[in-house]
Amino acid sequence: MEKFIVHKGVVAPLDRSNVDTDAIIPKQYLKSISRTGFGPTLFDDWRYVKAGEPGMDHSKREKRDDFVLNQPAYKNSSILLARENFGCGSSREHAVWALEDFGFRAVIAPSYADIFFNNSFKNGLLPIVLKEQEVDDLFKAVAENEGYELTVDLENQKVITPDNKEYTFDVDEFRKYCLLNGLDDIGLTLQHADEIRDYETRRQEQAPWLFA
């Protein structure tokens, strides 16, 4: 996993609540057996005029000009600003892979759905929770300043605006540690293999039917 320490980038505003993972990456692209290549079909139904299929040359498809990521100012954005309950619905990790493949390194929203939130950390995409009022302020700032950039400092848990205003955010210690160091958590868990085996031995005595 790629480390996340400090990231500075252009903010793309997606002014909708309850953005679900079906919208982030539609089902037809889940037939892929790879983790990469989902960027061109991120927000597919909102980004293109007609429905797409896997295997198409997406660069040749007609785009919807009114969709934020199709506007020149946001082509290279890497921080997504969104409303509450971002990433609800399906558990598909493809949603995170699509956001990353497009170039996003962080999302800022007032709240997230649990599974999406988890999946993000596993892939080095930082989901930042700010207060609703703070998110509102950022939407206003983005609307007023073309190419608006933010700096995300994970070590100090701060989002910093161009005029040096700082917003503090919370992050779970363990997840922060993994992100800062780009750690694979399977390797970490396997350091406790003996404890897992001990648990299994104990549990099998109490509840043998679970191991049949």
Add this chain to the structure above:
Amino acid sequence: MAGKTLYDKLWDAHVVRVEDDGTALLYIDRHLVHEVTSPQAFEGLRLAGRDIWRKESIVAVPDHNVPTTTADRGNGTAGISDPIAKIQIETLNDNCDEFKLNEFHMDDIRQGIVHVIGPEQGATLPGMTVVCGDSHTSTHGAFGALAHGIGTSEVEHVMATNCLIQKKMKNMLISVDGKVGAGVTAKDIVLAIIGEIGTAGGTGYAIEFAGEAIQDLSMEGRMTVCNMAIEGGARAGMIAVDDTTIEYVKGRPYAPSDETWEKAVAAWQDLKSDSDAEFDAEIHIDAATIQPQVTWGTSPEMVLAIDANVPDPADESDPVKSKGIADALVYMGLEAGQPINEIKIDKAFIGSCTNSRIEDMREAAAIAKGNKVADNVKLAMVVPGSGLVKKQAEEEGLDQIFIDAGFEWREPGCSMCLAMNADRLEPQERCASTSNRNFEGRQGQAGRTHLLSPAMAAAAAIHGHFIDVRSIDVRTEGEA
């Protein structure tokens, strides 16, 4: 000290170790695997040179991509016309062969939707932790189990370690008190709950569903309720174990037998919240107030009783919510104030991990019996949840009732719930669907989904528009 909730008990029984900050290693008893969210996990194992920690804990089945027409199902994967779907299903087969895992192949009668076959086989047992790379894994909580969906990285983690890295969620109790009226089903109960708490109301919580109306439900009904916990934002929903649970599990292929059965049943008696347990949030709903429900918008919380009218964004004071309503009306092609029972449909879909079990088939067939699908309905399809549900329905003659009424009777799979296979809506088509998500494009790009119960979906197919199932005379045996 206060007593423990059911979730507390399930959590405590599965903690392998816990860090100072509360991050725990939670042991997983059952891992269900399907073709869509597993290939990248298997690939990760191969790249890291890792094996599966405990192979017997895994049950695999293809369900999301499988075709549901008999013509495409006769010849194994060779009959799958979509080449990319075919590769994905063959990849699951190859991975299960390589790692020596138990898989129910597409032509096995035990094949079906992963959340139908787990309980059907007794692979889901009370007291278990159950995970799957699918958000509707909450279904299995109906058995007094801790069950939730995980992403593909976690699928790989569970494969490699049989554990998940977790922090404990908060406890929420949703009690549906008293009895529901005639014609009100488990689906109506859970849609009404989501309407009440909202689509993010359960975020961060494990929900326990309780109360007389929940206890009165069959296991099929309880699975319908827990299935949609995720639509209320909660990864896990669960219901205490009682005689209904134990009766359902008894004698199933993967269930314990003989002496082990007695020991297991004794242990399962404790799988309920203590009477003095404290919840972080408690919600009470009067069952008698619940009417048959229909969603009108693009989020499951956008739901109303059948006799209501489509809402007006002008009546909503919160600007973000008002915009949400206005956007949904445009997408759904509806007018503010339109009576729900006048909305006409183009297609009807009875199936999905929410509503494709035998009881759902019976409920829909009772409405379809002796009637005909309305002329304006282009397609009405019934997709049983597993090969065994299909077999039982056919033994009961339900297939013939559906076919005589003009419904298509299909092979098992996820089908038009998420439209990964050929079963889908065309743009702007409107569907009465027993599935779980009415998101934009869920059943096909620009398709319009209304969620409702199997009885209400069958009634909409027969009448061509939404209609209160309680206003219909259900024909009994022997009538024409």
